[in-house]
Amino acid sequence: MDKLVIHGQRPLKGRVQINGAKNAVLAIVAAACLADDVCIIENIPKIADIDNMLAILRSMNVQTEYLDEHTVRIDSRTMVNCCADSDEVRNMRASYYLLGVLLGRFKYARVSFPGGCDFGVRPIDQHIKGFEALGAEVDAKSIIEIKARELHGTNVFLDVVSVGATINIMLAAVLARGTTVIENAAKEPHVVDTASFLNSMGADSKGAGTDVIRIRGVQKLHGSTYAVIPDQIEAGTYMVAAAITGGDVTVENLIPRHMEAITAKLRESGVKVYEKDDSLRVISEGIRKKPVKIKTLPYPGFPTDMQPQMMAYLSTIPGTSIVNESVYDGHRFRYVEQLKRMGANIDVESHIAIVDGVTELVGTEVEATDLRAGAAMVLAGLAAVGETVVTNIKYIDRGYERMVDKFNNMGAWIERVHENQPIPIHHRERAV
Numbered sequence: 001m002d003k004l005v006i007h008g009q010r011p012l013k014g015r016v017q018i019n020g021a022k023n024a025v026l027a028i029v030a031a032a033c034l035a036d037d038v039c040i041i042e043n044i045p046k047i048a049d050i051d052n053m054l055a056i057l058r059s060m061n062v063q064t065e066y067l068d069e070h071t072v073r074i075d076s077r078t079m080v081n082c083c084a085d086s087d088e089v090r091n092m093r094a095s096y097y098l099l100g101v102l103l104g105r106f107k108y109a110r111v112s113f114p115g116g117c118d119f120g121v122r123p124i125d126q127h128i129k130g131f132e133a134l135g136a137e138v139d140a141k142s143i144i145e146i147k148a149r150e151l152h153g154t155n156v157f158l159d160v161v162s163v164g165a166t167i168n169i170m171l172a173a174v175l176a177r178g179t180t181v182i183e184n185a186a187k188e189p190h191v192v193d194t195a196s197f198l199n200s201m202g203a204d205s206k207g208a209g210t211d212v213i214r215i216r217g218v219q220k221l222h223g224s225t226y227a228v229i230p231d232q233i234e235a236g237t238y239m240v241a242a243a244i245t246g247g248d249v250t251v252e253n254l255i256p257r258h259m260e261a262i263t264a265k266l267r268e269s270g271v272k273v274y275e276k277d278d279s280l281r282v283i284s285e286g287i288r289k290k291p292v293k294i295k296t297l298p299y300p301g302f303p304t305d306m307q308p309q310m311m312a313y314l315s316t317i318p319g320t321s322i323v324n325e326s327v328y329d330g331h332r333f334r335y336v337e338q339l340k341r342m343g344a345n346i347d348v349e350s351h352i353a354i355v356d357g358v359t360e361l362v363g364t365e366v367e368a369t370d371l372r373a374g375a376a377m378v379l380a381g382l383a384a385v386g387e388t389v390v391t392n393i394k395y396i397d398r399g400y401e402r403m404v405d406k407f408n409n410m411g412a413w414i415e416r417v418h419e420n421q422p423i424p425i426h427h428r429e430r431a432v
Ligand code: EPZ
Pocket: 022, 023, 026, 093, 094, 117, 121, 122, 123, 124, 125, 126, 127, 128, 160, 161, 162, 163, 164, 165, 186, 304, 305, 327, 328, 329, 371, 372, 399
């Protein structure tokens, strides 16, 4: 496994292009298999999670073909409903979307339990509640088996605002007989994008983006060509990178409205953020930062997937900041131990972290403990004195296309080396 060697204290300057939204694409490529037809999905990021999901579909005899680096053709006319029980399924959280798609299309699904980033218990009880409300029988012991004679419209009130459950119930409901109403639905941009994609296939859903989604079941769906929205979390990660390095970066190809909670918190910390139609310019150089309080919430609140990256930034701002992780249990703070190895001063009590910002972090070897924690280690390394080595970067490859290139194109100095390769010793500064 490779590792990253980050030479810190180089302010980022310039522009960065954002790719398509990972968490929209994972739902959409699965949803494409609800139609016995061909779909073309554009603006797909080149990342491991997408390759994984496409491999799962191919294992079920779906034909997938890259038409160019960011466009995939999905032909599910030859799809076979066989048991999805592979390492790819067990290693990824989003494999749970197979449940909704197979149930919706074939009225039968047999899928191993999903995996994904390990930050605490991640149940799927709300998904199952929705499937049962639609008329399915669910047996979830060593493997998840779901069957239904027919699926009928229903009302589901989610006990927890859940992105996955909201999308999965939509996937199972679009071909059900009658109307399904999902209340307390998640409103994330990728929920809206999935609903828009389903409607482009002939589904009839209304209300996505609010907490009540109505889906009127239709007989059949057809293929569609669809471009996915930009990735809110990738964009936020580069905005925070500009902030933590005291840089001046224009993040392009994003939807400013999706970034509002992140923009607001960066501005509150003193950073300047200037908005254009599809870009945000973040100016942090020469600005004295202020500590802030963060509480993660379902959209449009501050996204939990930006919590680690923000924690790295706050750990470099003198004063006391507070981070309240209200979406997951305190387990999503596992990475804090790695930040403390770099000199961060953070106390964690259950789901609250008290950050006593330090004037500088010091480079050392740290581990990526999950996808967004890995991004946080890179941000901390960009700001730290000396060299930071980030190991276990398979997590970063799951969610960020060409992260090293994108940072180095803005003046960073990051090297990707094989884990057994000695760390390159440089006797001279990298040419800027
Ligand atoms: C999606 O996960 C994302 N993953 C996660 O992003 C993201 O952190 C999360 O939504 C919240 O925004 C994908 O879209 C593939 P949830 P998901 O169901 O659907 C609890 C990343 O970095 N819950 O909204 O699994 C759950 O335990 C990843 O890209 C139940 O209790 O999240 C959590 O506390 C990490 N029962 C809360 O709800 C359920 O049946 C929110 O989870 C489902 C969820």
